[in-house]
Amino acid sequence: MLGTGSTGSTGSTGSTGSTGSTGSTGGTGGTVPGGSVVLVGGGPGAADLLTLRAWRALAGADVVVTDRLGPVEVLADLPAGVEIIDVGKTPGHHPVPQHEINAILVEQARRGRRVVRLKGGDPFVYGRGGEEVLACRAAGVPVEVVPGVSSALSVPALAGIPLTHRGTVGAFLVVNGHEPLGVVALAAVRDRTATLVILMGVSMLSEITDQAVTAGADAATPVAVVESGSTQHQRVTRATLGTLVRRAAEVGVRAPAVVVVGDVAAEGLLVPDTLVSLPVLSALVPEPAL
């Protein structure tokens, strides 16, 4: 499937860890025409959550600049001539700085190559896709964006958690767990007016729950943590704001994970009343297989 449309390239296949800076194109004077960059949102990890447009872009790539998250296993199916540049981590486990990633995209495109920048989820949801678009445009490199299935929406859905649910909550808010919760997020949790979806929050669970409860949120507010959504390691842990830190430590919650705070995170939300009232049957109801 991936073989169609690719011309291959002179690059080295599977050069993970490379920063791709071999060869010299120099500045704009050395630009080979025909190069371009496509920022491709790869979804949360499962190959079949890539969009058709994403597959087409990959099939036509000369070089793929990839991250740690997302559907990285599809890279093994790329034609032999396609160069893979892994900017997700170096041997020292440090990601390549963003300005270097921008420079790689521009340099590769200036060699006349069709560059796919493969990113987890959607490129514009905490993906620094905007900075990469700006860098390409500033360099006069044609750039387009293929939207991806963001983990913010898809990972809860894969765990059977609807972010909105008629009669329960009608809005959701996606926030970055690296930073303290803002006033809008705190009000949403306290007043139960929106589901809070927290990305990159695993190392901050204690701060997040303390902040929410201090702001007046009910300690009994349901929370679900969904790790490695769409992969074979997907796992859902249920707790409340009051019990989350202990529960997460007990089961050893690890990134990547999406944290969902609000009434939709309650276990049993999608178990029909008819089954709830029958204790024997309700014990047999499986996790929603959506």
Ligand SMILES: C[S@@+](CC[C@H](N)C(=O)[O-])C[C@H]1O[C@@H](n2cnc3c(N)ncnc32)[C@H](O)[C@@H]1O
């Ligand atoms: C830097 S953000 C990138 C988000 C991405 N652009 C998106 O739209 O999904 C990385 C965070 O996304 C979440 N994430 C991405 N893939 C995930 C997955 N398969 N399962 C759980 N969380 C995931 C985690 O919160 C992780 O820390």
